[in-house]
Amino acid sequence: MSTLTVENLTKEYGDVTAVEDVSFEIEDEFVVLLGESGAGKSTMLRCINGLTEPTSGGVYLDGDPLVGSQPEVGMIFQQHNLVEGVSAYLNALNGSLERTGLLESLFQWQHREDKERALDALQTVGLLDEAHQRVSQMSGGQQQRVGIARALVQDPSLLLADEPVASLDPASAETVMGYLKKAAGVHEVTALVSLHQVNIAAHFGERFIGLRDGHLLFDVEPDELTPALIDDLYGSVETVGLAEQRDGAEKSDENDTPGQRVEA
Numbered sequence: 001m002s003t004l005t006v007e008n009l010t011k012e013y014g015d016v017t018a019v020e021d022v023s024f025e026i027e028d029e030f031v032v033l034l035g036e037s038g039a040g041k042s043t044m045l046r047c048i049n050g051l052t053e054p055t056s057g058g059v060y061l062d063g064d065p066l067v068g069s070q071p072e073v074g075m076i077f078q079q080h081n082l083v084e085g086v087s088a089y090l091n092a093l094n095g096s097l098e099r100t101g102l103l104e105s106l107f108q109w110q111h112r113e114d115k116e117r118a119l120d121a122l123q124t125v126g127l128l129d130e131a132h133q134r135v136s137q138m139s140g141g142q143q144q145r146v147g148i149a150r151a152l153v154q155d156p157s158l159l160l161a162d163e164p165v166a167s168l169d170p171a172s173a174e175t176v177m178g179y180l181k182k183a184a185g186v187h188e189v190t191a192l193v194s195l196h197q198v199n200i201a202a203h204f205g206e207r208f209i210g211l212r213d214g215h216l217l218f219d220v221e222p223d224e225l226t227p228a229l230i231d232d233l234y235g236s237v238e239t240v241g242l243a244e245q246r247d248g249a250e251k252s253d254e255n256d257t258p259g260q261r262v263e264a
């Protein structure tokens, strides 16, 4: 596991300040990034994974500056960015491209270790039996699980996900989030996941970072994520979801931890 440090990060696009002077540190946790549309979540994740250069401030992994795209940082997108015409296995194996290089990947010279890692990752996301199925024949939720497997094959120490379940129905979103959390736990990866569904966030997050208008509004543990705080972030509508989630959690078995609610 590793420590991600975001230090006084600011990103401006011309006149627009998307992220302003945000600092936090996360270590060995499954952290959810919350905020309404335009709050700066994607910009924050893009600055961390090197897709966007910060205007000022810095990002560090275990104390080393994270500059540009790094194999230590795995990324899961809302749109799966998979090769639809080939199998789940080959898509997962593509994750090794970050480490082995394009030429080796094109000629399928991947090492045995990578192949084993691809199968292991597919098992982690519950898709080992579907390894040879074409991605185009899979559901949106299954495709996103292949995306998670691909990120795991990269063998990252930090996993970022930008709205990974935004395009899924609520049941599939829960399932995919369950696998994502399981994957982070099994592979001992620190994770930062942006979400807009508060009920799902509350169910899976171990810590919550809230952004509003590019500023850090809160950085809290689950028992501190109150409806009042969510109101500050989104307005009163979203707290309905949080209240429903809390009611549901109270009724469920005490031992039913979020990470365990994974469908086979």
Ligand SMILES: Nc1ncnc2c1ncn2[C@@H]1O[C@H](COP(=O)(O)OP(=O)(O)OP(=O)(O)O)[C@@H](O)[C@H]1O
Pocket: 013, 016, 017, 018, 035, 036, 037, 038, 039, 040, 041, 042, 043, 044
């Ligand atoms: N490439 C860009 N050029 C100019 N402005 C941008 C660019 N990317 C983002 N912005 C602006 O920066 C602000 C933050 O956008 P960002 O996409 O980071 O927010 P977000 O919280 O991820 O929102 P969403 O959930 O809608 O993706 C917005 O005002 C957006 O219009």
